[in-house]
Amino acid sequence: xxxxxxxxxxxxxxxxxxxxxxxxxxxxxxxxxxxxxxxxxxxxxxxxxxxxxxxxxxxxxxxxxxxxxxxxxxxxxxxxxxxxxxxxxxxxxxxxxxxxxxxxxxxxxxxxxxxxxxxxxxxxxxxxxxxxxxxxxxxxxxxxxxxxxxxxxxxxxxxxxxxxxxxxxxxxxxxxxxxxxxxxxxxxxxxxxxxxxxxxxxxx
Amino acid sequence: xxxxxxxxxxxxxxxxxxxxxxxxxxxxxxxxxxxxxxxxxxxxxxxxxxxxxxxxxxxxxxxxxxxxxxxxxxxxxxxxxxxxxxxxxxxxxxxxxxxxxxxxxxxxxxxxxxxxxxxxxxxxxxxxxxxxxxxxxxxxxxxxxxxxxxxxxxxxxxxxxxxxxxxxxxxxxxxxxxxxxxxxxxxxxxxxxxxxxxxxxxxxxxxxxxxxxxxxxxxxxxxxxxxxxxxxxxxxxxxxxxxxxxxxxxxxxxxxxxxxxxxxxxxxxxxxxxxxxxxxxxxxxxxxxxxxxxxxxxxxxxxxxxxxxxxxx
Numbered sequence: 204x205x206x207x208x209x210x211x212x213x214x215x216x217x218x219x220x221x222x223x224x225x226x227x228x229x230x231x232x233x234x235x236x237x238x239x240x241x242x243x244x245x246x247x248x249x250x251x252x253x254x255x256x257x258x259x260x261x262x263x264x265x266x267x268x269x270x271x272x273x274x275x276x277x278x279x280x281x282x283x284x285x286x287x288x289x290x291x292x293x294x295x296x297x298x299x300x301x302x303x304x305x306x307x308x309x310x311x312x313x314x315x316x317x318x319x320x321x322x323x324x325x326x327x328x329x330x331x332x333x334x335x336x337x338x339x340x341x342x343x344x345x346x347x348x349x350x351x352x353x354x355x356x357x358x359x360x361x362x363x364x365x366x367x368x369x370x371x372x373x374x375x376x377x378x379x380x381x382x383x384x385x386x387x388x389x390x391x392x393x394x395x396x397x398x399x400x401x402x403x404x405x406x407x
Numbered sequence: 408x409x410x411x412x413x414x415x416x417x418x419x420x421x422x423x424x425x426x427x428x429x430x431x432x433x434x435x436x437x438x439x440x441x442x443x444x445x446x447x448x449x450x451x452x453x454x455x456x457x458x459x460x461x462x463x464x465x466x467x468x469x470x471x472x473x474x475x476x477x478x479x480x481x482x483x484x485x486x487x488x489x490x491x492x493x494x495x496x497x498x499x500x501x502x503x504x505x506x507x508x509x510x511x512x513x514x515x516x517x518x519x520x521x522x523x524x525x526x527x528x529x530x531x532x533x534x535x536x537x538x539x540x541x542x543x544x545x546x547x548x549x550x551x552x553x554x555x556x557x558x559x560x561x562x563x564x565x566x567x568x569x570x571x572x573x574x575x576x577x578x579x580x581x582x583x584x585x586x587x588x589x590x591x592x593x594x595x596x597x598x599x600x601x602x603x604x605x606x607x608x609x610x611x612x613x614x615x616x617x618x619x620x621x622x623x624x625x626x627x628x629x630x631x632x633x634x635x636x637x638x639x640x641x642x643x644x645x646x647x648x649x650x651x652x653x654x655x656x657x658x659x660x661x662x663x664x665x666x667x668x669x670x671x672x673x674x675x676x677x678x679x680x681x682x683x684x685x686x687x688x689x690x691x692x693x694x695x696x697x698x699x700x701x702x703x704x705x706x707x708x709x710x711x712x713x714x715x716x717x718x719x720x
Contacts, residue, residue: 214531216503220478249528283528312664315689317530317635319666321410321452321719342410342719344483346505346530346635365409387483387505389447 206241209233210258218386235267248283253295285380304354314366332398343383410719412452412690415697443480449704458488477503508533511611524633534629535638538607538622599624630663641671648674656686676710
């Protein structure tokens with residue numbers, strides 16, 4: 204069972220339906236105990252950094268997320284769900300989960316912000332996660348105003364250009380974060396999610 | 408590089424896709440979910456559903472449509488029409504919509520934009536603006552004699568008293584915004600009303616009610632309040648197949664720092680190109696050319712790509 208974390212505002216329906224469509228059983232949950240019994244965890248996200256962190260702390264989900272991620276369980280943070288994995292964000296004052304060291308910064312106001320629409324994701328290294336995806340023109344869907352700056356460049360798994368070259372995917376072992384929305388990126392997005400699900404099976 | 412988006416728009420009435428001219432003479436164009444799945448396969452970048460029934464009784468039909476679509480179609484889509492408050496917005500987003508589009512409700516209560524973007528994030532708040540070129544007061548009155556009127560959301564015939572009423576309203580809108588709801592008039596605290604230099608006026612209630620608000624100023628105000636995107640429809644061009652109102656699109660796109668979706672009037676592929684190249688739009692929306700299969704999305708993308716526009720192919 205894959206736990207999709209519910210912390211209020213986000214659109215959980217699309218990611219759940221996408222995973223179910225790929226054959227996974229999904230549980231939308233705000234309970235830390237469900238996280239510990241899940242085989243993988245997805246932290247989706249839209250909304251504001253501080254508000255999300257406040258809810259995660261209040262519900263005890265923050266600790267449960269850290270335990271899942273550090274315990275080696277396949278973990279995927281999407282969009283704000285990826286940003287929350289970092290130490291902090293310029294968007295707010297709250298500390299993040301600190302699973303990745305680094306901060307989250309706003310795009311230059313010289314560009315149109317939000318960075319909204321389809322952009323190319325460039326893979327930095329070979330990985331089973333990219334199986335079946337084009338290396339050069341891998342279009343994914345983005346909708347965000349902030350982007351992560353990992354302190355450890357080694358965790359950058361893919362980059363995208365929007366005024367700056369930013370980390371559109373990070374990975375350390377079992378913990379993945381994507382700035383793009385695989386659940387909204389059409390066929391390529393579904394292939395990516397399928398590869399994530401296969402990560403769980405190889406784990407088991 | 409960020410691709411320019413092609414967005415088919417699906418006007419929905421009582422659960423069916425329809426298409427008309429100037430919001431009238433509606434023709435049936437099929438099932439919304441099937442349409443969405445078709446366009447997703449065709450590589451449409453995004454979809455917009457506009458519920459033109461927009462009645463309170465109809466909310467359930469819309470929510471059902473959103474859930475069905477989100478379960479089958481994995482590209483982003485926005486939903487607009489009849490959204491009045493934060494609760495409506497929350498229901499649609501939880502049902503699988505990625506964005507909501509607000510129009511009349513935002514004019515009545517501009518702070519709705521702020522509340523929605525704080526709660527759900529700017530990226531899901533689209534402010535739709537129906538804009539109409541300002542001609543002289545006289546010609547506006549002449550026009551209204553020829554077509555049925557609708558004021559304050561209530562359709563009225565071409566009776567003489569109605570004409571009189573419209574004359575008064577039209578005159579008033581050019582000096583001060585009319586009161587379109589119980590809330591304070593937007594201009595009372597932000598001064599977005601028409602001035603002699605204004606070129607386009609915002610209309611609400613499905614294009615039926617003039618507001619006395621300048622479209623470019625309103626777009627800037629919406630951005631300031633937290634809108635993540637502007638869906639800009641030229642009422643003069645909508646349904647005409649004559650192409651976007653390029654000066655309008657350009658004026659708004661250059662005035663704001665958020666993406667602008669051009670809408671209203673596409674009849675051929677060059678119009679899409681013009682919207683992006685000349686109108687500076689970040690995305691182009693069209694309905695009939697795609698619904699009636701005059702062009703496929705793929706054809707449109709190939710056309711744009713050949714001319715140097717970055718598209719997702």
